[in-house]
Amino acid sequence: MIRFDNRDVGLSERIEGTPDLAAIRRGDLSTLPYTLKDMAADSVGLLDALGIDRAHILGASMGGMVAQLMAIHWPERVRSLCLIMSSTGDRSVGQADPATMALMRRPAPATREGVVEAAVERSRALAGGRASRSTRTRHEPVRPRRTTAHTTPAGRIRQQAASIASADRTPELRGLRVPTVAIHGTDDRLVDISGGRAIADAVPGAWLEAVDGMGHGIVPEAWPQIIAAICRNAARPTASPGDSSGDSSGRQAGTRVRPRRAAREVPDRARQTASCGRLTPVPGARGGTRALHRRPPTHPGSSASRYPTTSTSR
Structure with a gap:
């Protein structure tokens, strides 16, 4: 698994410029240092540098918006798309x-x-609401790590400006032909679950994995459900690069199919556990989500080493 810091956060390069957020909200982009599409190009550049043709892409929050643009503008690089606590730009x-x-x-x-x-x-x-007391109090012992300068207010403002300036991606999402899942907490107060539902409605073959009680963050209590959804989506068939004749649900041109149903939220009690190798936390991971390391399955023909997962978050 490849997990990296976006520009302007963590140990990645800092960008110059002070955006005028009020002006950007009015449509004046003259002070905008960069766009979300620029950040998507960063992700593609990383794959180029590592010699990777295609990857399973996971993005959380703003990273989910970046991942959408990567699939829209560089679809040949994306094997599957997992969008956590994100939205369409509508x-x-x-x-x-x-x-x-x-x-x-x-x-x-x-x-x-x-x-x-x-x-x-x-x-x-x-x-x-799903976060346990142990999760809520976990911040106390990590306070010293919060004092490091891996995140700067100026960088956060520039990323926020890029998000504000982004257009509604719904029309482009309707044209995607890549396995997609939108994972969203029902208690998300920063990005309402209607954003995840809109993603699932827009992308052909996508579904909404609603995580009961989860807010805007991935808590350990939700790991099994989230991992199962990621694995289930990654295992779905993918259209060939540049192939627009079929979609991620396996439909082919000329085949008569029923109209796609609206996104369905799957309750916990009806969910089956999926398996795609063993996923375990990596100690010392930074950023908006906890990094996971994939241990390749033992069955023959595993593609874990050929098609790594790329993660992008805030």
């Missing part, structure tokens, strides 16, 4: 509730201690 769906948005828009604290406190407060507010 402003009528996936919106945050007012209290959460007010919290996220607070000015960055001036002190290191203030930055840590603000990060912990945001994490708790976004956790969702």
